[in-house]
Amino acid sequence: MTSNTSERDPILVVDGASKSFGGVRALRSVSFSALPGEIHALVGENGAGKSTLMKILAGNITADQGSITFEGRTVQFSHPRDAQAAGIAIVHQELSLAPNMSIAENVFVGREPTIRLLGFVNRRELYQRTTAALDQLGLRLDPWTKVSDIDVAMRQMVEIARAISFDCRVLILDEPTSALADQEIEALFAVLRRLAERGVAIIYISHKLNEVFALADRVTVLRDGQWVGSKLVSETDPDEVIRMMVGRNLEQLFPAKGSARVPEPILEVRGLSRGKAFTDVSFDLHPGEIVGLAGLVGAGRTEVARAIFGADPITGGTIKLEGRPARIANPQQAIERGVLYLPEDRKLHGLFPDMSIRANIVAATLGDHSKVGMLLPSAQQATTDRMVERLDIKVANTSASVSSLSGGNQQKAMFGKWLAATVKVFLVDEPTRGIDVSAKAEVHALLRDLADQGVAILLVSSELPEVIGASDRVLVMHEGQIAGEVSGAEMTEENIMRLATGQTRGTHTHARGA
C-alpha cells in the first residue's frame, strides 16, 4: 500500500494552520497533507493539537491563520455542513448517535430522502440507501434496528456508515478504538483498509502506537501544537515516534522527586465507598509526598477526591487525619482541617468568572480576611499581591475579572485561592488541564515545592507522563476500585495501563501467573 504514495497528488493540504483559545496557543503553524487511498495516522500527547486540527478540518472551528486546500481548491469551512458537503467526514470520539432512533434514521439524519411535495420520509429509499452504505462496510444489519439495541462497536460502524453515505473523500476518525475490544478493532481496521483501497483518504487520530503501526501508511506527529514530522510507517519505528512525541527530556518538565516524606501518614483512607462510583478504596498519604491517582475516565478518581473533601457524601469507610478519625461532611469542615481540593474543571467548579482576581483569590478564606464580620480590603489586597508574586500570575490589575486571564494564569489564580488557606492535604484534580507547557512546568514545580514543605499531595491526572513524572508513587484505579500501586522503576505507562484496564490486580500477580 505504501509503494506509490509519493506519486499521487494530495487530496487535502493544510498549510500553516494556527489557532489560539484565550491565551493558549493550541496550534502553531501546522502543515499537513493527506493522499487519496492512504491511511494517515496523526499522533501526539494530550494537548498536542490533534483535536484542534481535526476540528478545523471538520469546520467546527476556523483557524486563526493558514489555509486548507481540498482537491486542489482553497476552501474555508465555517460550519460542519460545509466540510460534509465538500466530502470530509468525521467520526468523533464521543459517539453522536440518537439512541432511540433507527440505524437508518441516524445514518441519514437531517437529509432523509423524502417523497416530493409532502415532505414525508421515503422509507423505502431510506432503507435501500442505508443497506447500501452498510454493505460497503461488509455489515449485515437491519436498518430499522434501534441504535440503543446494538453494541458500541456496531455504533461505531454506524457512524462510519453515516460518514461514507456522504460519499466522503476524506474520513477522519478520532480515537475510534477507545471503547472497542481487540477483535472489534480488527473488524474496524478491515473496514478502514477497504475504504482506503477505494481511494478514500483516512486520517486516523490515536495515541496508541501499536494501532498506528498495524494500520497506517504514514504517521504525522504533533507536539505542543506544532508539527514535529511526518514519516512513512515502513521507514520508522515506535521508538522514534515516541521520541518525536515527547521531544523533550522529562526532567525539563518535572522537578526532581522529593525526599521529604514523613513516615507517619497524615491521611488514612480505609474502605471508602460511595454507591456505584467507587468501593472499598484504601490508601495512606504521607506529608511530603506526591501520590498519583491514575485510571481511565470513569474509574472513580475524581469521585474519591471529592468524597475525601466532603463535596459528595460517602456510603461507607473511614478517614483518619493526623491519626485521629475525622468526619468530613462538607467542604467547610475539610477546609478547616487543611484538606483542600482543586477541581478539574476550573470554569465549572473552580473560579467565579465574572468576579475580580482578588475576589477569586480570597474566596475560600473570607473569614481570615474579616474582622467582626466585615471584610478588610487591605488584608485582601495583601493576600492577593502575595499570591500574584508567589505564583507569578501575569496580571496588570487584580480588580480585573479573572476570566480576562489566560488559561494558565486562571489556573494559578485557582491555586492562589487554596494557597491563601492552610493546606495539609492537597487533592489536585487534573491541575494542568488546558494550560500550555510552560505553565504546566510551573504547576509541577509548585506541587513539588509544597510537598517539600510537608504538604501531602494526591495528584489525580489522566496524563500518564504527568502522573509518572510528578509523583513519588502511583495508585491506579479500575472501575471504582484501587487496582494496584506502582512506585520507583515500576512506574511505567505499560504497568499503569495494565492496572487501569483491569488486566491484573497488583503488579506482581501478573508475573507469578505467567
Place this chain on the structure above:
Amino acid sequence: MPAEREPEPNAAADQEPAPSRQPRVGAALKTVLRQREIITVAIIIVTAFVFHLLTMSSEPGRWPSVFVQTSNLKSMLAPLAMTAIVAVGMLLVLICGGFDLSVGAVVALAGLVAGLTVKATGGNLFLTFAAGISVGVIVGLINGIVVTKFSVNPLIATLGMMSVARGLALAYVQKYGVVSGFPRNFLDFAWETHIWIKGGAIVLIAIAIAALGDVLLRNSRWLRQLYYIGGNQDAARLSGINVNLVRASTYVVCGALAALVGVFYAARYSEASAEAGVGMELQVIAACVIGGASLAGGQGTALGAVLGCTLMSIISNGLQTWGVKPAWQQVALGVVLIVAVTIDMFIARRRSAR
C-alpha cells in the same frame, strides 16, 4: 474608552497583557463612570427633566411645573420608600441567583396579622411589628428551606408561597371582612411628619435600610458570599461557603423586609385588605434589574436597586401628572423595563467580547 487602549501594539507579540499605564486621575474618573449606578442616575435626571418640561404650565413665567412642585415630589416619597425596602430584600435573593415572587402576598398577610395584633393589644406597636415581621420570617424560612433543602426551583417555590399567603389573607377577609379601625398611635406612625414629609418615618427607615444594605453588601463577609454564590454556586460550595444556609437567609431577610412594609402599608391606608401589594413582586424585580441586578445572579447593589425604584416611581408619577391613564402607565413601565434590560445585555456582551 477604546481610545485609551491603543498604545499596545507590541503587546500582541507578548502572550500576557502588558500592564496598562494611564494617568491616575483618568483611571479614577473611569472607575467612577464605570459604576453602573452613574448611568441610572443620569437616566433619572433626564427623565425628571423631561417630565418637568411636559408638565410645565402654558402660561409664561409660571415656574415650577406640576411635576417638580414640592408637594408632588414629597407625595412620591413614602410609596417609593416602601418599594425600595422590598427591593433591597429582593436584591439579596437576586444576587444569590434566586427569585422571590411571594413578597407582594407577604405585604398583605403581614399587614393583616399586624392589623389584628394592633387592635388586640390596643396599640402596642412593638408587638404589632413583631407579629407582622414574624409572618415574613416564617414565609421566608419556608421559601428558603424548600428552595435549598428540597432543591425546588425558586420560581415555582415562591410562586406557590405567593398563592398560599395571598390565599390565607383572602380567606380571612372573606370571612371576617377587611381589618380596620386601628388605634390612633398606629395611624400616627404612618402619617406623622418627619423630615418635613408626612409619613416620613418609613422614608427614614428606608434610607437606613438601603444605606446599611449597601455598606454590608460591599463589605460584610456574610453578604459578600451572595456574590460568590450567584457567580458560581458549585465553586462557592467547593470554596467552603455554606451555600444552603446563605441562600436560605436571603429569603428570610427578603420576607422580613416585605413584612415590615406590610405593617406600614396597613397603617398608611388605615385598613388591612387582601389586595395590598398586588403586583409588587414584579415591580420590585424590575426595579432591581433596572438598577443593575441580573436574574442570573452575582450582580447588583442596594444603591442601584433604590435608584431603579426611584426611576420607576418618577416615570409613573410623571405620567400621572401629565395626565396619562393608569393602564398606559403600566404599558410605559413595561417598555422601560425591557429597554433597560436590553441595553444592559448589550453592554455586557460588548464587555465580554473585549
